[in-house]
Amino acid sequence: MxxxxxxxxxxxxxxxxxxxxxxxxxxxxxxxxxxxxxxxxxxxxxxxxxxxxxxxxxxxxxxxxxxxxxxxxxxxxxxxxxxxxxxxxxxxxxxxxxxxxxxxxxxxxxxxxxxxxxxxxxxxxxPLAANTALMGLRDLGRVGPGQEVLINGASGGVGTFAVQIAKAFGAEVTGVCSTRNTELVRSLGADHLVDYTQEDFTRNGRRYDLVFDLVGNHSLAGFRRALKPTGTLVLSGGGVFEGGSAIGPMSLLIRGQLMSRFSRHRLHVLAAKRSQENLAALRELADSGQLTxxxxxxxxxxxxxxxxxxxxxxxxxxxxxxxx
Known part of the structure; x- marks a missing residue:
């Protein structure tokens, strides 16, 4: 072969x-x-x-x-x-x-x-991207109806699935992307859009129940500014984080784990794992028309x-x- x-x-x-x-x-x-x-x-x-x-x-x-x-x-x-x-x-x-x-x-x-x-x-x-989105939102973010969710990197491989899955769970979704991708993210169901070339979501005063980060382009302090007092931050290793080629995303992720012990917010580091049950859940979402x-x-x-x-x-x- x-x-x-x-x-x-x-x-x-x-x-x-x-x-x-x-x-x-x-x-x-x-x-x-x-x-x-x-x-x-x-x-x-x-x-x-x-x-x-x-x-x-x-x-x-x-x-x-x-x-x-x-x-x-x-x-x-x-x-x-x-x-x-x-x-x-x-x-x-x-x-x-x-x-x-x-x-x-x-x-x-x-x-x-x-x-x-x-x-x-x-x-x-x-499989990999949608499973990452599912685990970040459902298992760590515990997303439910009416919650306000921000997805940083909403037009990427994981982000496009995350927007749809969060909507399927009943959340009010804000997608962060560049200007050229706003229509794509809106078409996937995002209720609100933040064009990161024009606006910094960590400084615009809005607060969310969950920030799901897929990019790693802000400090932990910046992410926490975007959270409600009891909000949750989920960090994924899928983006380009600070730390260099020696340890890559591990720098921010390790600090996120350490800070979660001392913060009023819930901070989670996502390590997606293969799961037959999750594949079945994704198939059901796709066949019901909620995920593509x-x-x-x-x-x-x-x-x-x-x-x-x-x-x-x-x-x-x-x-x-x-x-x-």
Whole structure:
């Protein structure tokens, strides 16, 4: 099979389209023929081995996992003898390593039936980004009807899902984005917009029950100014935080954890985890018409390096998807 292979850290130029063996299916695994995959900030961090501290887990001299990609959607090609929920031909989506390939082999617990309301490309855009939004809003932010929620980075991969999920939970949503993205964010259901090129939401006097930050472009003191007295701040590592390439987002996130012990506000650091139950929840939201994927650009498998360059350097809106 063809796959995007990486044997060393560096720019997207280190990625190569190679012919590799199709993975063998173990008892509890499903082999999926990939129709689409999506690009996340996680991918370009892994390509560059950034932050450096993360290489202790990823591989010091080069990545342990050689095939890039995480999110995918496709059809089941084969199943292990212990698999009970799926059979060849089923349309599925999920999150696992090595998704930038013609086939991906995953545990049965890592996939769910694809939302019928979405195309393969739209379904592939969901897993990591929409799961991050779901966990940040539901599990940490505890969003409920009538709450005032601000999403900083509302036009990005996670942000476009966060706007929709917060609305599905009954919140009054303010989206922060640039001028060119205001119509997109409004179309996703945002009740109010803040154009960050014209206005600083941390200094305009408005207060929110929840600030969900996906960018990291303000200090913790600034974020807290935007909170009501009992408000909640959820920090995600998906943005470009202060701290440099040695520790990257960990600087702000660590300080956020420390300050949460001494603040009247609730401060949480989001560490999204793969969850079959969350995939099912996202499928239900999609099939009920409350959640969809906005796709900025699509690239063929051979152009994954270009897709990652675009995501890294061009302030991509919403999701970038790979068609296989």
């Amino acid at each position: 063809k796959a995007i292979f990486q044997d060393r850290y560096g720019s997207p130029d280190v990625l190569e389209l190679r012919e590799v063996d199709t993975p063998a299916v173990a008892d509890h695994q499903v082999l999926v023929r990939v129709h689409a995959a999506s690009v996340n900030a996680r991918d370009w961090h892994l390509v560059r081995g950034d932050p450096y501290l993360a290489r202790l887990g990823l591989g010091v001299r080069g990545p342990k996992v050689k095939i890039r990609g995480t999110d995918f959607a496709g059809r089941v090609e084969a199943v292990g003898k212990a698999v009970k929920r799926f059979r060849p031909g089923d349309e599925v989506f999920g999150e696992a390593e090595a998704a930038f390939a013609e086939y991906v082999c995953v545990l049965e617990s890592e996939v769910e039936p694809k939302p019928t309301a979405l195309s393969f490309e739209q379904a592939a855009a969901l 994927s906005v796709i900025d650009r699509t690239y063929p498998l051979r152009e994954v390096p270009d897709a990652i360059r675009y995501l890294e350097g061009e302030h991509a809106r919403s999701k970038v998807v790979i068609t296989v």
